[in-house]
Amino acid sequence: MxxxxxxxxxxxxxxxxxxxxxxxxxxxxxxxxxxxxxxxxxxxxxxxxxxxxxxxxxxxxxxxxxxxxxxxxxxxxxxxxxxxADPSLDEINDWLRVQGALEALAGELACSEATDRQLAEIERINASIKEARDTDGQLEAFRRDMAFHTAIVAAAGNAALAETHASYNARLWRVRFLSSQRIPGREATRREHRDIVQALKARDSAAASRALQQHLRTAETNIAAAMADLASEKESD
Incomplete structure (x- = not known):
């Protein structure tokens, strides 16, 4: 161009x-x-x-x-x-592991600190992701996905946690958007989101923490696959 x-x-x-x-x-x-x-x-x-x-x-x-x-x-x-910035996969994985720990803590705290209205909003955002993809495209679906995670962190009621999470979230947006476009990972993402919502609604802090940690491990796998796909495309050009 x-x-x-x-x-x-x-x-x-x-x-x-x-x-x-x-x-x-x-x-x-x-x-x-x-x-x-x-x-x-x-x-x-x-x-x-x-x-x-x-x-x-x-x-x-x-x-x-x-x-x-x-x-x-x-x-x-x-x-x-x-x-x-052009971070390596190792750097990205380091960020994801920190992000996973932050979100697991947020899930635990949200189970005790979140209001019923906040939990209902988290559930509503999650339910809107597929509709957004079908009607507005993958970018809007991705924004809703990130809003889902941000809402969980906000419901934890810890300003220091929210600030740190926002910093890592910004670094990871590009690769997470890249991985969100991979169709093979979408069903696992939907299933894990359902597990997270159910744990939060039950106010089961241990289950919420496990579900969020598993979700970030899945993100790590999807991002590695997406970056490998991108590298293959560049080599074939």
């Missing part, structure tokens, strides 16, 4: 988004472009082109890049030029 075509595609994408602060909006758009593979792992970030596509100056763009650097999505080389 030519530079002009790439910039035009990014501008069209941005025009569809609701307006926020310039830096926050730019960070959200960059985050989503990384998740969708429009900004591929290892790709240099062309600040001038991005600023033009977003219709902003480079100052809020630089602020947006600092936000994404703090999330582990952008890295700076020795010359301070930004590029999209």
């Amino acid at each position: 030519s530079d002009a075509a790439w910039t035009d595609e990014l501008r069209d994408f941005v025009d569809l988004k609701p307006r926020k602060s310039l830096a926050a909006e730019a960070a959200e758009n960059l985050r989503e472009f990384i998740m969708l593979g429009k900004l591929a792992p290892g790709m240099p970030v062309r600040e001038r082109d991005l600023a033009e596509a977003f219709g902003i100056s480079r100052t809020p763009l630089k602020e947006a890049l600092r936000i994404l650097e703090s999330e582990g999505l952008i890295v700076y080389g020795p010359t301070r030029r930004p590029s999209v």
